[in-house]
Amino acid sequence: MYPYSFMQLTDSNTFFGNEIVLFHDYSLASLVLILTAVMSMAYIMKKKKYVTLAYQGSNMLEFLWTFFPVFILMSLGVxxxxxxxxxxxxxxxxxxxxxxxxxxxxxxxxxxxxxFNMISYQVGQYKITPGQFRLLEVDNSLVLPYSTNVRMMITSVDVIHSWTLPSLKMKVDAVPGRLNTMNIFSFKPGSFYGQCSEICGLYHSFMPIHVEFVNWETFLN
Ligand SMILES: [Cu+2]
Structure with missing residues (x-):
């Protein structure tokens, strides 16, 4: 049995991550609202035939069903x-x-x-020790300072991969011949895991990402 929080997005550790979670909740609420309105209108029209006759040629209805969808789209797009x-x-x-x-x-x-140049391999599932996460542990994890603007430049040397950290709400495609940029700012120290999120071949599932956020003093020493 999973706790209720497992049904939602992971807690985010960035400021824009919180905004993304709020935006997700808002979009979902809008979708439920639209679905409820459309389904109930369809039901009413099917049940009571005179409703459709009563609104024939109504300018007000035309105006409303143009204005509200535009408003909803703007409130999602902006x-x-x-x-x-x-x-x-x-x-x-x-x-x-x-x-x-x-x-x-x-x-x-x-x-x-x-x-600084480092290769980060997965720790095989038969080599992990108690307390480590199966298929998520790496031999060399990336250590970054927290509460700092870190610019990540992501690229690939063979096929398209995707560098993803769900708790930082980060997902950047690693495209060969292209340098994609994204900023990381973690407001908490901690240990964050992710997985390649672009089907990239046979061992796509076995190239995890592990980033540890520490404070500057630990980072420099
Ligand atoms: Cu990959």
Whole structure:
């Protein structure tokens, strides 16, 4: 039996992540509202034939069923675009890291630390120790400072992968020949897991992502 919270999105650890969760809830509420309205109107029209006759040639009805859908679409579109530009903002972060997708592992390079170069493989399911997560643990996890703007540049060297961290509400396609940018800002220290989210071949399920957020002092020492 799962706790009730498992049915919802994971708790987010970024400011825009909270906005995304709110936007998701708002969209879902709008959908339920529309579905209820349309279904009940269909039901009423089927039951009472005179309703359709009473509104024939009604300008007010024409106006309303043009105005409300436009209003709903605007209320979905504006926050959606706003969130998209907020997440992909290309301002320079305090730190920059490069993430490279490979078949089937991730490698990380730190632009601000010339010699930082690391390969992150999954820990096989027969090698994990008690307390570790099956299929999610990696040998070298990426350590980042929390409460800091970190700019991640994501690319791939073979096929399309996707670098994803659900609790940071982050999902960026790693496309060969292209450098995609996204900012990370975690307001909490912690250990976050993710998985490649673009079907990339035989071992697609076995290239997990593990990011640990620590404070600056721990990060530098
Ligand atoms: Cu992949």
């Amino acid at each position: 926050p959606s675009l706003f969130l998209m530009y907020m997440m992909e903002g290309s301002f320079k972060g305090d730190l920059t890291f490069k993430v490279v997708g490979h078949q089937w592992y991730w490698s990380y390079e730190g632009g601000d630390f010339n010699d």
